[in-house]
Amino acid sequence: MYTYTDFDRDFLRARVAEFRDQVARRVDGSLTEDEFKPLRLMNGVYLQLHAYMLRVAIPYGTLRSAQMRKLAEIADRWDKGYGHFTTRQNIQFNWPKLSDVPDMLDALADVDMHAIQTSGNCIRNVTADHFAGATPGEVEDPRITAELIRQWSTDHPEFAYLPRKFKLAVTGTEEDRAVIRFHDIGIRVRQQNGEIGYQVVIGGGLGRTPMIGKVVRDFLPRADLFAYLEAILKVYNLSGRRDNKYKARIKILVHETGVEELKARIEGAFETQKRLLPDLNPDVVNRIHESFAPPAFKETDFDPNTGQTPPLQAFIDTNTHPHKRADHLSVTVSIKPIGGTPGDATSDQMRALADIAETHAYDELRISHEQNVILPHVHRANLPAIYAALRDAGLATANIGLISDIIACPGMDYCALATARSIPIAQQIGEAFSDLDAQHDIGPLKIKISGCINACGHHHVGHIGILGLDRAGVENYQITLGGDGTEDATLGARTGPGFAYDEIVPAVERLIETYLDHRSSPDETFLALYRRLGLAPFKAALYGDTHAKAA
Amino acid sequence: MTDQTQIITPEGFAEDRFAETPVPTLEDYRGGVAVFLPVNADPASLAPHFSVLSLIVVPFASSADGRGFSLAAALRAQGYKGHLRARGHILVDQFRAALRSGFNDVEITTTQAARNPEAQWRAVPLGTGYQSRLFAA
Amino acid sequence: MPRPFAPKIATANHLLEGDVIYFTDPGWSRDHSDAAVAQTVAEADALLARASQEPHLTVGVYLADAALVDGRPAPTHFREAFRTCGPSNYFHGKQAE
Numbered sequence: 001m002y003t004y005t006d007f008d009r010d011f012l013r014a015r016v017a018e019f020r021d022q023v024a025r026r027v028d029g030s031l032t033e034d035e036f037k038p039l040r041l042m043n044g045v046y047l048q049l050h051a052y053m054l055r056v057a058i059p060y061g062t063l064r065s066a067q068m069r070k071l072a073e074i075a076d077r078w079d080k081g082y083g084h085f086t087t088r089q090n091i092q093f094n095w096p097k098l099s100d101v102p103d104m105l106d107a108l109a110d111v112d113m114h115a116i117q118t119s120g121n122c123i124r125n126v127t128a129d130h131f132a133g134a135t136p137g138e139v140e141d142p143r144i145t146a147e148l149i150r151q152w153s154t155d156h157p158e159f160a161y162l163p164r165k166f167k168l169a170v171t172g173t174e175e176d177r178a179v180i181r182f183h184d185i186g187i188r189v190r191q192q193n194g195e196i197g198y199q200v201v202i203g204g205g206l207g208r209t210p211m212i213g214k215v216v217r218d219f220l221p222r223a224d225l226f227a228y229l230e231a232i233l234k235v236y237n238l239s240g241r242r243d244n245k246y247k248a249r250i251k252i253l254v255h256e257t258g259v260e261e262l263k264a265r266i267e268g269a270f271e272t273q274k275r276l277l278p279d280l281n282p283d284v285v286n287r288i289h290e291s292f293a294p295p296a297f298k299e300t301d302f303d304p305n306t307g308q309t310p311p312l313q314a315f316i317d318t319n320t321h322p323h324k325r326a327d328h329l330s331v332t333v334s335i336k337p338i339g340g341t342p343g344d345a346t347s348d349q350m351r352a353l354a355d356i357a358e359t360h361a362y363d364e365l366r367i368s369h370e371q372n373v374i375l376p377h378v379h380r381a382n383l384p385a386i387y388a389a390l391r392d393a394g395l396a397t398a399n400i401g402l403i404s405d406i407i408a409c410p411g412m413d414y415c416a417l418a419t420a421r422s423i424p425i426a427q428q429i430g431e432a433f434s435d436l437d438a439q440h441d442i443g444p445l446k447i448k449i450s451g452c453i454n455a456c457g458h459h460h461v462g463h464i465g466i467l468g469l470d471r472a473g474v475e476n477y478q479i480t481l482g483g484d485g486t487e488d489a490t491l492g493a494r495t496g497p498g499f500a501y502d503e504i505v506p507a508v509e510r511l512i513e514t515y516l517d518h519r520s521s522p523d524e525t526f527l528a529l530y531r532r533l534g535l536a537p538f539k540a541a542l543y544g545d546t547h548a549k550a551a
Numbered sequence: 552m553t554d555q556t557q558i559i560t561p562e563g564f565a566e567d568r569f570a571e572t573p574v575p576t577l578e579d580y581r582g583g584v585a586v587f588l589p590v591n592a593d594p595a596s597l598a599p600h601f602s603v604l605s606l607i608v609v610p611f612a613s614s615a616d617g618r619g620f621s622l623a624a625a626l627r628a629q630g631y632k633g634h635l636r637a638r639g640h641i642l643v644d645q646f647r648a649a650l651r652s653g654f655n656d657v658e659i660t661t662t663q664a665a666r667n668p669e670a671q672w673r674a675v676p677l678g679t680g681y682q683s684r685l686f687a688a
Numbered sequence: 689m690p691r692p693f694a695p696k697i698a699t700a701n702h703l704l705e706g707d708v709i710y711f712t713d714p715g716w717s718r719d720h721s722d723a724a725v726a727q728t729v730a731e732a733d734a735l736l737a738r739a740s741q742e743p744h745l746t747v748g749v750y751l752a753d754a755a756l757v758d759g760r761p762a763p764t765h766f767r768e769a770f771r772t773c774g775p776s777n778y779f780h781g782k783q784a785e
Contacts, residue, residue: 007684014676021674022644027703030666031642033747035614039644047747049767050774050781052706080780095780099704121615154681157651158624161617226686237621238590276628278686341777412767413775423777473765 001062001364002147002291004112011154012109015116019043020102042122042160044115045101049416054093054101055118056108060128060146060170061089061367061374065354068365070111072350078104083350085335085343087407087458088167089127089367090118094414122160123153123233127169129178130368133292134376136324139189140196141292142172145225148280148288152226159233163240164248166233167205174487179369181213181489182206182461184250185232190219197221202232202262203254204489206455211251212489214259216266224270227277231269235262295362297325298379307384311398315387318398318440323377331361331375331383332368333390334397334405338430341423342408343371352393360386370407372400402439403447403512404430407458411451411468412475418451420468420475421501425449428505433512442512445526448483461485463527464511465492466504477504479511481538482530493535495542507542514541556638557664559646560656561677564669567658569606569634590618594625601631609654611639620652627653643671650677694753696732697723697761698739699771700746708771708782709746711739716746718782720772721760726751 004012019039026036044055056071063071071091075083078100079093086092096104108114118125126146133141149168153159159166171178172189180186186201198220204213220228232250239257241247254262321330333353336342345353353373357365360382366374378386390396399405406429409415411422426449433439448462452469459465465480477499480492499507514537515526530538558567574585577592585606588597597604607626609619623635637649638658649657659667697720698711709716713724713735726732732751739749752768754761763769774781 011681014678018644018676025643025671027744029744030671033743035642038615039642047701047706049771050706050708051701080778097705121617148685151681151685155648156682157648157680158620159617160648161615161620161645234621234625238618238625242616242618272628281685281687284685344777412770413777421776423775427777470767475766 001064001143002059002288005287008112009109012112012114013106015043015114015155016102016105016109019105023098023102038120038161040098041120042117043101043105044118045096045098046119047416048094048410048414049412049418050414051095052098052101053414054096054104054115055086056091056093056113056115057118057125058090058113058367059125059150060132060143061130061369062132062143063365063367064111065358065363065365067111067113068350068354068357070107070113072347072354074104074107075347075350077107082344082346084341084410085345085367085371085373087369087371087409087456088118088125089130089369090125091367092410094410116154119165120160121162121164122166123156123162124165124167126150126153127167127178127183127369129171129173130366130374131177131321131330131376132172132366133294134321134323134328134330135173136322137174138172138324139191140172142170142178142187142189144288144292145187145189145198146170147291148225148285149229151284152229158230159237162233162237163242164245164250166236166250176485176487176489177368179458179461179485180204181487182210182458182485183213185229186213192219195221198225200228203251203259205249205251206458206460207249208246208453208455209249209252209255210455210460210491211255212491213251214254216259216263223279224274226280227273228266228270230273230277231266234269234273235265239265295364295377297328297377298381300327300379300381302327302379302381304380306381311396312384312387314436314440315396315398316383318402319400320378327380329378329380329383331378331386332400333373333375333395334399335372335395336399336405336430337394337397338399338404338434339427340430342406342426345373349393349395352389352395356386356389360389370405372405398436399439401444401446402436403433403442403445404439406430406447406449407462408449409451409456411449411457415451415456417454418468419453419470420451420477422449422451422457422466422468425466425468425477425501425504429508432505432509441522442516443522443525447508458485459483460491461489462492463530464508466508467498469498471498475501477501477507479504479507479542481511481535482527484527495535495539497543510541511538514538555661556658557661558636558656558658559669559672561650563673564664565656569636572606574606574608588622588626590616590622592622594622594629594631597626597631598629601629601633604631605633606636607631607633608636608638608658611637611641614640614642614645620648623649623653643667643675646672646675647677647680651680651682693727693729694764695756695761696726696735696751697754698726698735698749699723699752699768700739700749703743703745703747711735711749713738718785720754720763720768723754723761725754725756725761 188199201213361375408426412418450457461483483492710723773783
């Protein structure tokens, strides 16, 4: 992974000093709250319902063990002993004091980490496929491109006060685990006639107006990447709406202008940028390429039956992904214990993960946008030891991709914008389907829960999506079905009226019964059945037959 | 102008060397040496006048509105070599971005200058950023 | 038909600590039941104006509906009720203080 140079380190220290000064200027009145707010947001500091929140960047979700240990230390020293992994591969601390944040940022800088551009109307921390560099079928490790984008977008003078936030994601495979069709810019690394380039998608997003991104370039030569990105950002910065924050994302500009017209404007700006923008510094580029060279993979003869037990086998069946080397696997560690808060890990669990990565997995960890932790490179011979260590740390739940592997935003338990709670709904669904055998029988199922229309829980792309709203002072939960965030990008369809707080989990149970009753065989997944039969049987189960016919 | 203003250059608070220069709006511009360019204008429309123009003023209605940064960069990209000034609500913390986008100075109200004295502006680190390292070909 | 006026309190977050505070006119408390109550629109406007005088201590001052229970203000909306106690997944925040 990318290792910092003196330049990167000096930049971080200067940035922490600058933020320390900004806090002092807010307190002495030099900065008003309206002026200070964008500055603190650009440094990862939100004001939540009960406290501030610090969102720490984990660029493209990649961490070393020393960095994970530092996160644990920060959780213990300045927070309440845990952290929350987010859907953008970051980690959030829910209880910092503003006066402590500069010290927390200094502690992060000790391990080459920061909170820069994890919030605010700027180019946000870039995300990538969580199996990058490990998965079969990759054209190139997408983190090479993501790191270049990180450097280009960091403190970019032109693009720090955009109409709205701006998110980029990069993938290196045809399968899409980075959800590129739902980002402001999605990038797929491609190869054509031996040359590396990019498919570029713009204007995707969830929120109150969900839209699937449009392809604007099928193959952009690698050398043109930054001229093209700058062209998109220039057009957006100058033409994006600033009169209404709900219409300010680039997806609305694409929608209102029309993709062909906007594409023409981008191409116009691109011609100028291509002429003016100097070439990338080859030293920087080479350093980045070398940073993402694969580790020295262990060559060991091993007997796959050694240490095999049924629980371990169940864990391997559920929580691993094929690796580009046959003797290795990628292991997904579930941060979704039954009845727990999706994405929350205690400081002890963070240290256990760091130890496992350091001892058994080439010192590398990833955070997935599904709020789990990944050991990208694991030799099969190490699986029994890893499984035992995970079990000791309470991290061996074998539920990846199953009904209890739920994405949930923090909702009204923490978030100042939320209209209803999300976390307790996730906890209750987990408890209602606590039996792992039953979960395996139900099979692959993605439930995603948002506590407001801004859709941080990605409910639009859940096979079952749940949206919590405030209806006349009472929490109310709407259901969408059939959403899909992968390469088959689809938005979920709303089933009908919402459900009260104590009715939503029974409603989900009825959906599952309907699926089990109607599936042609255990191989037909929930999503496949929905695609075959549509909303009708589910509506009947949720609202009764009369409702289904009337709707 | 009703409110008094303060000019700030990389060297600190400064006298306005264009104090005597009338700055017409784009509508009233008739090919003179100075113009006030609104952020929704097309910078290319001024290109024929670049050789005559010695001052272009770009407004910042609010510190949250970053259009001026892209407009300045576009004017420089299209070949404008004269003085470029950012006028309005610009934070100390945006000074670096303003200079890197192509502005020569900023002009704020004296009310804001009282809140943000010269020492705050002079404390802004103006060193090189990621972009100049990345593109140092 | 206009809805009857609901009594109002002024609330905010503490600038440096970040936690929820209530305006006691003058001063601030961590306890909802200490909040000063406005009984009319004019009183509410004046309460908000006075509560907004200390930007070096507070962030995001706003008025919230309250009900009087035994003469002390209590939250009426679930959001305000959560703000008086803390999150539901952990025993953190005001409920633990």
